[in-house]
Amino acid sequence: MGFRKSESEYLTRSHEPFLYDETPIIDNKEKFKKLLKLSEEDNKVSFREHKLVNMDLSGCDLRDLDFWRASFEKCNLTNTDLSRSVMDDVSFYDCQIRGMKMRDCNARGASFRYHDMEGVDLSGANIYASILEDAINQDKIVTDERTKWFRMTCPEEGPFIAWKCCTDLRVVMMLVPAEAKRCMATQESGRVSKAKVLSIKSIDERESYEWAQSTVDPDFYYEVGKWVEPANGFQENRWKDSSPGIHFFIDRQQCIDYQAK
Incomplete structure (x- = not known):
């Protein structure tokens, strides 16, 4: 199966060089409004790789805009509508984002770390590889069947086959x-508390x-027919992606693609 086409395209794009030698900064709401008006007249206007700082944008209509690789710093985005905007690789730093609407957004690789996400609407959004670790109120995020x-993309109950590349x-x-126990964050990989090695x-x-040797811990081995459990315990918080557990993929080709990249 490998990586999904849309995610492969995102991973390729995320390695593109940056557009600017010096990041454009917008720290004035009036200036921002003028740029928004221009964007209505000229669809080529975008906020790619821009830094938006110290602005009260609460309740603003920011739909259908391009914020690829942009960062919001110390901005009030309470109830701001960013629906259908390009939000890939966007970062939020010390912002207020409760009730922010990101319906039908591509928000792959977006970082929400340390932010209160109560009421953030991700209906129809693609949050592949987004960081929700250390965010607050992840259980109060609004989602739907299209999100x-x-x-988690692994079975939440029952046995299943998992793969890893050593x-x-x-x-x-x-x-x-x-x-x-099993958990996954927002990518193809996950972690379990126990597994039996069927073949290598x-x-x-x-x-x-x-046998096969772990790529992370040189003293940890997988042996055919034996059970394995993480040497340093299991982290039950699903959003802490790089943490203790037996890491796995649910598709053989995915684990090969990941190790080979």
Whole structure:
């Protein structure tokens, strides 16, 4: 299966060079309003890679705008409507965002860290690779069945097959038992508290191995037929992505693509 097409396109785009040698800064609401008016007359006007600072934009209509790689710093965005805007790789720093509307946005890679997300509306939004770690009130975010990557993509109950790629590109096939704790943040990878190693093979599946070495902990090994549990415990907070647990992918090709990139 590999990475989804839209996410592959995002990952490719996220490595594009920055547009400006020096980041454009907007710290005056009147100036911002003038630029908004220009954007209504000329669709080429965008706020890509701009830094928006110290502005009260609460309740403003900022729909259908391009904020790719922009940052909002010390801005009041309470009940601001950003629906359908490009919000990929946007960062929020010390802002007020409660009730902010991001319906039908591409908000891939957006950082909401440390912000109160009560009432933030992500209906229909794509939040692939977004950072919700250390945010407040993630359980009060508004979503719907169209919201992408907010819900875990691994089975929430029951056993399932998981994959991981170890050193020397040895691919480990694991059985996650029904009783194992499991969690995923906003990407293809997740973590479990326990798994049984079913097989270890080369990428082309022509060679089989009895063991594989972790790419993170050189003292941690996966051995065929044995159960593995994380040496340093299991972090149950799903939003803390890079934290203790047996890391996995639910698709074999995804783990290979991730390790090979």
